[in-house]
Amino acid sequence: xxxxxxxxxxxxxxxxxxxxxxxxxxxxxxxxxxx
Amino acid sequence: xxxxxxxxxxxxxxxxxxxxxxxxxxxxxxxxxxxxxxxxxxxxxxxxxxxxxxxxxxxxxxxxxxxxxxxxxxxxxxxxxxxxxxxxxxxxxxxxxxxxxxxxxxxxxxxxxxxxxxxxxxxxxxxxxxxxxxxxxxxxxxxxxxxxxxxxxxxxxxxxxxxxxxxxxxxxxxxxxxxxxxxxxxxxxxxxxxxxxxxxxxxxxxxxxxxxxxxxxxxxxxxxxxxxxxxxxxxxxxxxxxxxxxxxxxxxxxxxxxxxxxxxxxxxxxxxxxxxxxxxxxxxxxxxxxxxxxxxxxxxxxxxxxxxxxxxxxxxxxxxxxxxxxxxxxxxxxxxxxxxxxxxxxxxxxxxxxxxxxxxxxxxxxxxxxxxxxxxxxxxxxxxxxxxxxxxxxxxxxxxxxxxxxxxxxxxxxxxxxxxxxxxxxxxxxxxxxxxxxxxxxxxxxxxxxxxxxxxxxxxxxxxxxxxxxxxxxxxxxxxxxxxxxxxxxxxxxxxxxxxxxxxxxxxxxxxxxxxxxxxxxxxxxxxxxxxxxxxxxxxxxxxxxxxxxxxxxxxxxxxxxxxxxxxxxxxxxxxxxxxxxxxxxxxxxxxxxxxxxxxxxxx
Numbered sequence: 001x002x003x004x005x006x007x008x009x010x011x012x013x014x015x016x017x018x019x020x021x022x023x024x025x026x027x028x029x030x031x032x033x034x035x
Numbered sequence: 036x037x038x039x040x041x042x043x044x045x046x047x048x049x050x051x052x053x054x055x056x057x058x059x060x061x062x063x064x065x066x067x068x069x070x071x072x073x074x075x076x077x078x079x080x081x082x083x084x085x086x087x088x089x090x091x092x093x094x095x096x097x098x099x100x101x102x103x104x105x106x107x108x109x110x111x112x113x114x115x116x117x118x119x120x121x122x123x124x125x126x127x128x129x130x131x132x133x134x135x136x137x138x139x140x141x142x143x144x145x146x147x148x149x150x151x152x153x154x155x156x157x158x159x160x161x162x163x164x165x166x167x168x169x170x171x172x173x174x175x176x177x178x179x180x181x182x183x184x185x186x187x188x189x190x191x192x193x194x195x196x197x198x199x200x201x202x203x204x205x206x207x208x209x210x211x212x213x214x215x216x217x218x219x220x221x222x223x224x225x226x227x228x229x230x231x232x233x234x235x236x237x238x239x240x241x242x243x244x245x246x247x248x249x250x251x252x253x254x255x256x257x258x259x260x261x262x263x264x265x266x267x268x269x270x271x272x273x274x275x276x277x278x279x280x281x282x283x284x285x286x287x288x289x290x291x292x293x294x295x296x297x298x299x300x301x302x303x304x305x306x307x308x309x310x311x312x313x314x315x316x317x318x319x320x321x322x323x324x325x326x327x328x329x330x331x332x333x334x335x336x337x338x339x340x341x342x343x344x345x346x347x348x349x350x351x352x353x354x355x356x357x358x359x360x361x362x363x364x365x366x367x368x369x370x371x372x373x374x375x376x377x378x379x380x381x382x383x384x385x386x387x388x389x390x391x392x393x394x395x396x397x398x399x400x401x402x403x404x405x406x407x408x409x410x411x412x413x414x415x416x417x418x419x420x421x422x423x424x425x426x427x428x429x430x431x432x433x434x435x436x437x438x439x440x441x442x443x444x445x446x447x448x449x450x451x452x453x454x455x456x457x458x459x460x461x462x463x464x465x466x467x468x469x470x471x472x473x474x475x476x477x478x479x480x481x482x483x484x485x486x487x488x489x490x491x492x493x494x495x496x497x498x499x500x501x502x503x504x505x506x507x508x509x510x511x512x513x514x515x516x517x518x519x520x521x522x523x524x525x526x527x528x529x530x531x532x533x534x535x536x537x538x539x540x541x542x543x544x545x546x547x548x549x550x551x552x553x554x555x556x557x558x559x560x561x562x563x564x565x566x567x568x569x570x571x572x573x574x575x576x577x578x579x580x581x582x583x584x585x586x587x588x589x590x591x592x593x594x595x596x597x598x599x600x601x602x603x604x605x606x607x608x609x610x611x612x613x614x615x616x617x618x619x620x621x622x623x624x625x626x627x628x629x630x631x632x633x634x635x636x637x638x639x
Contacts, residue, residue: 002423006473007480010416014488017412020400022491 038156038203038210044108045202046218049078051111054118056081062287065233067121072229073276073291074118076222076268079215080298080345082107083198087348090181090201100205136474136482140245143493144224147254150496150504151220154258155213157503158512160519161259165546168260169209172201173548183356186560188363191356193349195301196262212260219265220257223456224248226268227463230275234430236468238475242485243467246417247460251495252408252452258500262302263453269299270457273309274316274437278430280334281320284327289334290341297345304361305445305454306346312440313338316433384450394442395419398452406451411492414462417485420469427468434464517628522546524628529589529635532624537586542606543593544633555585557606567602573609577619577638580606588620588636610636 054074057064064070085107089099133141159169171190175181181201184190196216203212224244231240247253247267257264273295280288296313299306317335321328350360359369384390384397384404398405399415421427421435438461445455473481497504506515516523526549529539538553540560547554561567564583570576580588590610598607610616620636627633 003477003480005423006420007477007484009419010473010484010488013416013419014412014484014491017399017415018491021402021409 038207038214041104041203041206041211042214042218045082045104046075046078047115048104048107048109048111049082050075050118051078051113051115052081052107053077054114055111058114060287060290062291063285065229067118067125068225069229069233071118071122072222072225073272075218075225076272076295076298079199079218079222079265080195080269080294080301082202082215083195083301086198086202086205087181087195090175090198093180095175095179095181095201095205097205100202104206136486137241139486140241140489143489144245144248147248147493147496148217148221150500151217151254151257152214153504153507154255154500155217156210157258157506158516158520159209159213159260159548160516161261162546164213164260165520165522165548168197168262169200169204169212170548170554172197172204172212174553175201176204177553186555186563188559188562191349191353191362193301193303193306193346195298195349196265200260209260213258216260216262216264217257219268220248220253223253223264223268223271223460226271226275227460227467230271230278230430230434231464231467233275233279234428234464236428236430236471239464239467239471241467242470242474243464245489246413246463246466246470249411249489249492250409250413250459251411251492251499252402253456253459254496255499256408256453256456258503261453263456266299266302266306266454267456267460269295269302270306270309270441271460273299274312274433274461277313277316277338278433280338281316282429284330284334286330286334286337289337293338293341294345296338296342297347299457300342300346301349303454304364305449305457308441308444308457310339310342311444312437313342315440316437384446390446391443394446398455402452405455406453408452409495410452410455410459411495412488413492414459414466416488417466417469417473418462420473421465424469424472427465431465431468434461438462438465516549520546520549521629521631523549525589525591525626525631525633526550528624528626532635533587538584539587539589540580540585540606541589541591542610543591544589544631545593552587557588561605567605570604573604573615573619576604576606576609580638585638587623588638589633590636591631591633593631 050071054070056077057070057074064073085103086100089095089103159165167189171184171187171194174184174190196219199215200212203209203215224247227247228240228244231243253264273292276288276292276295280286280292292313296306296309299309317331317338320326321331353362354360359366361369385393390397395415395418398410399412402409438458441458441461445458470485473485502515502519506512522544525544530551533552538555539550540555540557541547542557545556566576566579570579588606588610594607598611601608610620619639621639622634623637624635625632
């Protein structure tokens with residue numbers, strides 16, 4: 001159970017990050033500093 | 036190359052000088068890496084205060100500061116060499132035994148650092164650095180002294196990092212100025228590394244450093260003349276020293292903690308958060324059953340005295356000159372002194388208890404709510420693992436506790452991601468602990484997953500900073516500036532057009548760094564003078580502006596479209612009426628730069 005959580009959670013977090021942030025907002029940050 | 040040479044010279048000199056001071060003060064470090072972490076960061080403070088003292092006395096000249104740098108290097112290089120040779124001997128031994136995973140982390144950190152340095156060497160294009168982080172140092176350099184810039188809301192802020200930017204501009208230019216922020220970024224990684232080792236978790240040291248160094252927000256910001264990596268570095272080292280004091284009760288560590296808290300408060304007003312956080316740590320120490328309470332009280336006095344000495348001068352200066360130590364904030368307590376905007380919070384989470392519960396998710400997935408800087412996936416991926424990794428070591432619990440207090444104050448006062456960097460550095464240590472445990476417990480699956488998370492986070496470095504890196508390989512700097520800074524074309528035209536002694540009052544553009552003439556924001560000028568009520572006609576207005584020392588007005592379509600609610604004699608309105616404007620404000624130059632149309636008027 002512990003192994004499942006320790007390995008699966010980072011994987012899920014990475015997938016969620018890519019799905020909810022990185023792909024939809026790929027270029028957003030560049031404008032925040034330079035734009 | 037000149038900037039990198041100066042950077043190395045100043046870093047070696049200042050680190051060696053700080054190490055010498057720590058030796059004289061009798062501070063006992065766990066090992067040479069810990070000594071290097073504290074000495075390198077304290078060295079930045081020494082350089083900054085040296086520049087501040089020289090500049091405030093009116094000696095802000097290249098010869099003076101170059102002499103200071105050479106003397107510092109000559110005096111301290113031996114101390115640095117002694118420190119570096121011990122560390123490199125040990126590093127050589129341990130590198131041969133490094134695992135594939137740790138080698139991967141080292142390479143990923145090297146990639147992020149390379150792009151941060153490439154960004155620092157590129158011309159400045161960031162909004163805030165062009166508005167004030169480099170703008171005010173440029174004013175100081177032009178005047179040859181550090182002074183209260185007229186009609187400026189921010190020239191009297193705590194400016195420790197800006198003293199380094201000033202030093203960089205005097206000695207070389209913007210590249211050296213920006214490299215000092217890279218220094219602060221690197222020293223953050225070094226501090227996290229040293230603290231993980233202090234906690235007895237050598238295997239977690241590199242993952243802890245990587246957890247901070249590979250945050251997109253920290254390495255991208257390191258490429259700009261911003262100050263938040265400096266704030267994180269000084270804040271973290273203050274709490275690190277307080278942790279050592281709490282465990283060893285050697286009062287010298289309480290003084291070190293106070294000095295670094297003072298350096299944090301000298302970097303940004305937010306550094307004052309260290310006061311309540313340290314108080315919480317000390318009260319907790321006082322309440323422990325097996326503690327020497329009298330010593331803790333003495334340690335607290337030592338901490339706050341050192342805090343005041345190392346950080347008080349900026350607040351005293353603002354209080355004396357503006358009647359408000361926090362000018363222009365908290366005018367409700369100290370009076371506005373020309374500035375009555377008490378708010379600074381421009382970022383918000385979802386608020387309430389949900390905002391606290393979802394903080395980790397929100398800052399990761401909705402950075403736009405908090406100012407836009409990316410935290411990346413590292414913390415969301417690693418910190419929850421701590422729930423099943425108990426019992427946690429004392430240094431990890433310390434970081435989680437102090438980080439939580441910081442987060443609570445941050446949420447209440449100004450939830451902007453870059454102001455959260457100190458907490459990110461605190462949480463990097465628990466994150467590193469979790470990574471080391473996952474990788475060690477599950478060498479194949481665990482290592483593969485955490486490596487993927489680090490890889491994604493690091494991949495934003497080439498994504499965000501590819502233009503800057505291309506300049507190292509022959510890319511055109513003027514094409515880069517034209518693409519990334521709207522004010523560049525206008526500044527080139529105006530710098531050719533204006534003569535020495537002529538000055539600019541800008542009604543729309545706030546990016547003043549690339550303009551060589553003294554550059555005042557009309558918005559700030561208006562808030563200080565409320566000139567709309569002092570003049571009755573355009574003729575009076577022109578005479579008033581001339582009497583205040585302005586020769587030109589720079590207008591642009593960056594101004595608000597609707598100015599009908601402004602006083603009739605405010606420049607924004609007067610310039611919109613061509614019949615009136617032509618009589619007192621002569622159009623001299625029009626520059627189109629991207630979507631922006633700049634018009635330069637001479638005040639007649």
